[in-house]
Amino acid sequence: MRSLALTLALGLIAGPTLAQERVIVAGSALGEIVAALGAEDRLVGRDTTVMYPETLTNLPDIGYLRALSAEGLLSLGPDLILADADAGPPETLALVEATEVPVVRIEAGFTEAGVLERIDRVAEALSVDATALRAQVTGDFAELAQARAEAAPVRAIFILSAAGGRVLASGQGTAADGIFQLAGIENAVTGFEGYRPLSDEALVAAAPEAIVMMTRTGDHALTDAQIRAHPALGLTPAAEAGRILRMDGVYLLGFGPRTPAAARDLMDALGG
Amino acid sequence: MVALRFTANPGDRAPRARLALWALGLLLLLTGAVSLAVGAAGVSLPQVLADWLSGDGVGLRERVILTDIRLPRLLTGALVGASLAVSGALMQGLFRNPLADPGLIGVSAGAGLGAICAIVLGGVLPFGGPHLVPLAAFLGGWGVTMILYRISTRAGRTSVATMLLAGIALAALAGAGQGVLIARADDAQLRDLTFWNLGSLAGTSWAKLSVAGPVMLAGLIAAPFLARALNALSLGEAAAMHLGIRVQRVKSVAVLAVAASVGAAVAISGGVGFVGIVVPHLLRLAIGPDHRFLLPASALLGAVLLIGADMVARVIVAPAELPIGIVTALAGAPVFLWLLLRKRGLVDL
């Protein structure tokens, strides 16, 4: 009772200033959620990974989210920083907090509950109502679940990069593994957490029916011809059947409001 | 060189060197002041000072930006720059070759291996804390320097070709060790390592400085005591011994000082290249090779250059930052090439 009174009193005193008007967002999904909550106009800065919706790319870029600069952040005069769990270095965020600018760290969970939890945390930090967005996303997930129940199971491998012929594939506990589960796809690679380089023999043994990659350019790009010519990838059923899929990385692995749609696209592209 | 003949005491570059030391000292103060005054956040140093002096009080944001962001960075930059430049000068004196540089001959790679060991394996060790990474980097740098000296020195003569080639081999070995650890590292550690490799002062804090700072300082303080010995050593180890130098002890102290400075500098800033080779080179052109002046002048100019490079790194793509290693490589590599071209024919490997 007393704490409620205190909260109310504080709310009355600080109420109008509590709404955070100058927000920096570090983490692609967090940017999407802020925009989906209709709070895009409150953003004053974003990190390099925030690229959707496209209007957000007009904001000042604070650099890569793991190599942020304290003074760079403070130069934008923020009153709130929404940061992905990956954001750092920790010293930078500690310095920003020392100036009494709150830094809200938001964990990523690669499940339906994780996405909803993220939406709630962002909405709470921005003091906005998440009901509508929550309902919409929950509905999307329900539709996805229905489609998943009807889809034929597929074994696939997610390749993060293949620079120099070295295949970096996803194991368990990653965003890629999460989206596979949501799309009803079986991860052909098991036995380790995170991303690891796979030996040629392990690739052949995994025998994926499909290969999923991010749309990329330069060194990391892997063309269909290169996959067929690769000593191990070329031997997989995926290469023989030509079931090779490239999707936008932010869309596919972001775990934001668009995730049900991304999982659905993945399922449709590989299904049947 | 012609000007030398017109000075009061021909061949005596000491007065000129002393003047240069004063000038560099002043330049360091100036650069330091500018570095404190410049930054993405546009906090004005004079304004803050005025507020502070008039007793109005300084805002929390201004205070944090000045005392917790810019000041430790300034000090770290100065110490790292001074350490790398002095280590370069020490190495060159010790190996009696102007091309020796901790970065070129694998000492930095060894320190890097130590640091990466600590980053990746740190979690599973029963001990640790903030001292672990600088300590591991120091051990890595020390190990490589010792091996290098053993391999390239026969009967008191250092073969520079052997030294450079051994340095390449050791750097490759250290790189392989790093590779093994990187294969073990998780995705997050991996991306940290990438940025650490490029060199950056972005993660600087008082806490980190309080660990690495004293180590770098120890190396810097030891250096001037080696000056006379290094001058004598430029005649060869035997001649130095005949001049009364305890050659073996000087070598051990120099190797320790280099390993400590480079280890701590690499631990706190990652891969910052070319300071160690370019700074002593430029100074030798200006004030001559006398280590009594070359070592302190290297410390000052190294500090000035790194503070300057950090300023560029902080401001040029604000509010983001450029890794400082990119700035020093962009500025240092062409200067190094120019020095090589200039010297071609005079220096033989």
Add this chain to the structure above:
Amino acid sequence: MLQALDLHVSLNRQEILRGLDFTAHAGALTCIVGPNGSGKTTLLKALTGELPYAGQVRLDGTDLSRQRPEDLAQRRAVLPQSMPLAFPFTVLEIVRLGLTGATALSAQAADLPRRALARVGLEGYEGRLFQQLSGGEQQRAHLARVLLQVWQPVVDGQPRWLFLDEPVAALDIGHQLQVMRLAQDFARAGGGVVAVMHDLNLTALFADAVCLMQAGRVLATGAPGAVFTDQTLSTAYGCALKVSTPPPGGGVYILPQAAA
């Protein structure tokens, strides 16, 4: 007095000095001569503490192996054969390296390098870059540095020593004589000089004592007139040599003989 007893030195498991005795006196110029590979330079390096040895070396009564480098540097200076210089020092900066111990602190320290350079005929060379000198000039500049290190031949009644490894090798005849006279003057003033020499005639002209080496041993020792005989020299160098006496000086000179 410099005295070596039963001196053995091995390099790369090969015995270079095979148990030799050697004596040199302060006040005298002692020259070590002998064919290539006879161990002259190795002997000098052992006598100066540069090479590890078995046996005993005593310098004015103290065991060499018990001396600290900084104390030794006060009592003797060494001119090695050739030394490539690593950095662009000026001649003055090189010569000044010889200022050690008490000499460096003396009132005349500032003027001494110039005087040392004058004694080797390099007046006005202070501002030149050492690396740009000719081979002979470099050798004389090093000699000036070494002279500076033991500027007073006698200090507190104790002699100081100069060890010279082929000091005239790269010099023209005028400078050869100048350098030999310099060494002789140092000995006349009470200091000790030990020099490895190639030129037998210069040795005959200036040496007070000669040590003739062959295959890691001492073949003969004594005054030049006694050591330099047709028989001994021809044995040592493995070729026919004829020793003659010139009309004026009364010394000896050595003439090579064409093969019979």
